[in-house]
Amino acid sequence: MMEVPNRDNTAMPQRIQDAVARVRRNAAGRWNVIVVATLLALAFVLWGGLALSSAAIGAAAVAVWAALWPDVMLSTAMAEFEARRQAKDAARAAGARIWGEMVHALPNPTLVLDAAGTVMVMNAAAVELFPGNGTGRHIALITRAPELLTAVDSALETQTVQVCRLDFKVPVERSLAGSVVPLNVSDSEPEDPQLLIVLRDLTREDRLVRMRADFVANASHELRTPLASLKGFVETLQHAAKDDPVARERFLKIMQQQAERMARLIDDLLSLSRIEMKAHVMPRERIDVGAIITHVAQTLTTIADEKPVTLEIGVLPQAVVLGDRDELIQVFQNLIENAIKYSHAGGRVSITGSVVPGATPGSDKLAIAISDEGPGIAPEHLPRLTERFYRVNAAQSRHAGGTGLGLAIVKHVLNRHQADLQIESVVGKGSTFRVVLPLKN
Ligand SMILES: Nc1ncnc2c1ncn2[C@@H]1O[C@H](COP(=O)(O)OP(=O)(O)OP(=O)(O)O)[C@@H](O)[C@H]1O
Ligand SMILES: [Mg+2]
The missing domain is CATH 1.10.287.130 (Signal transduction histidine kinase, dimerisation/phosphotransfer (DHp) domain)
Incomplete structure (x- = not known):
């Protein structure tokens, strides 16, 4: 949370500081006046007549009052100043609390600086970006990004909004857009919040x-x-x-x-x-995956026979998932078609299924594996295989009539079904594409 610094008397207006100094300087002189006036009054009371002593006491009282007057005035002014200072400090503390709450509620990395460039508050997103507790330290000690430091200097100097772009290479590559906004709060002190820095992640x-x-x-x-x-x-x-x-x-x-x-x-x-x-809408049809696979395999027997490739369907568990029938047909159609298409003539494609028990009740999954004995896929291609138009061998895939969109469709459908696609492949031996779907209990 933001700290409100304590202030000392140096923060008093010059007028009052001068008065304090003057009163202190003249204190000895005033006490001399009081002592002399009192002694004179006593002398007149002892040796003078009644009228003379009354006049002397009156004159002495006036002299004492005149001598004490600066002290009276000064203590009144100081009490007034103290009351005003306390009210202002309370207002600053309340303002600082609101600033702190607001900054912490923001999702973007956000920092508040004072006029010296010291970080007064930084939220969790900013701490994640600039690790360590930077509160109370100068901004230059928490980041070395020259664009941001220049923007901070310019904003403080010109009191205008500065924008900048930050590109970090480590620990992960990310780009951010920064806005450095002078707060221009009237009647604020240098140690009050003066600059607001808001950063926005541009990487995505x-x-x-x-x-x-x-x-x-x-x-x-x-x-x-x-x-x-x-x-x-x-x-x-x-x-x-x-x-x-x-x-x-x-x-x-x-x-x-x-x-x-x-x-x-x-x-x-x-x-x-x-x-x-439809990505955000979870499909709700009850689907018998075994029936879908049998249907797809039947539609692909012609191309399997043409190749020729042997298509083997193992015993599949009687399992129901919640899904979209047409989309799941598309998934298995593309995976089985790929297995046939990229197999060598005379090869074998097998489809097997199993239930994978989950860690908690009701979290069991259905895994369907489509394995071929084709050329396999080198590991460097695996992470990119589901990108649109990505093909290991574009010419060969085009020749086979492929568009390079099949696995991208598979991935999108499976995401919508909260399912996974796992790919294992050994070059020269073959590949296994495994679809893991949450089971409906
Ligand atoms: N079973 C497999 N064996 C070897 N390579 C495969 C296999 N399945 C996919 N690939 C590789 O992955 C690439 C992408 O597959 P994807 O299904 O997305 O596109 P495609 O089959 O070329 O075209 P489409 O499916 O749109 O007709 C293929 O071009 C191929 O290089
Ligand atoms: Mg395909």
């Missing part, structure tokens, strides 16, 4: 902007490739292959494949954005 925002830009670039690139090929074949059919029925047939077939590829890409993109829009 930057990443989203970069991802959006990458996504637009990737999507246009993926669409442009088949489109350019279509345009090329249309021109060839109009000119060179105009009268060649064999070439025409061949080209039309390729054109059809390219058009289908574009349609699939657009379908996948739409599907992804539909799933993203």
Whole structure:
């Protein structure tokens, strides 16, 4: 919490300080006046007549009053000043408490500094950013970010709002936007709150902007490739292959494949954005996962036979999960299709299921593993596999008709189902993609 410093007499207005000094300087003289006046009055009472002694006592009383008057005035002024100072200190303490409460309630890293640049208060988010207790220390001792220190100096000097951007490389890479705001509170002292620093983490925002830009670039690139090929074949059919029925047939077939590829890409993109829009709504249908897998495997028997690849479905537990039927079909369709597509001819794809007991009652999970004996995936690719358009071998995947969006869709669907995707792979031996879904009890 913010500290209100105690003040000494040096904080008194100059007028009162001068008066105090003057009164102290003249104290001896005043006491001399009082003693002399009293002695003279006594002398007149002892040796003078009644009228003379009365006049002398009156004159002495006036002299004593005049001598004591500065002390009376001074103590009144000092009492007044003390009362005003106490009221002001109480107001400052209340203000400091409100500042402290407000800053601690803010979610962004926030600090309050005095006119010397000393940190008066910093909230938990600021402590996390600048570790250690920085309260009571100069801002330059808690951060060495030159942009922030320059902004603090300029804000104190010019009393205008300063903005800056901070890029930290360690301990983790992060970027922050800082606003340094002079508080301009009237009647404030240098040791009162003078500057408010509010920082905003831009790391997530930057990443989203970069991802959006990458996504637009990737999507246009993926669409442009088949489109350019279509345009090329249309021109060839109009000119060179105009009268060649064999070439025409061949080209039309390729054109059809390219058009289908574009349609699939657009379908996948739409599907992804539909799933993203529903991301925060937990699906509620009761789904028999075993039945879904049997259905998907049946629809894929043709491509498995074409390869050829043996598709084996083990005994799956009779288990119900809460989910979205169409989306779960998409998940298993892509995973089983990948296993078949990337397998070597003559390979085997197996699907097995088990119930994984949870640590607490009601937290059991259903794990479905899809394993192949294909080429496997090198470890450096694994973390990026579920990114949109990420392919280990783009040419091979494109050739196989892939858009590179399959696993991105899988990940989004599973996130919505509060489920996990675990990938294990050994290059040259094969891969296992495991879907772990929470079981409905
Ligand atoms: N079972 C697997 N074995 C080896 N590599 C795989 C396997 N599954 C996926 N991959 C790799 O992961 C990449 C991404 O897979 P993903 O399903 O997202 O895209 P895709 O299969 O290329 O296209 P799509 O699924 O959109 O038709 C693939 O291009 C491939 O390189
Ligand atoms: Mg795929």
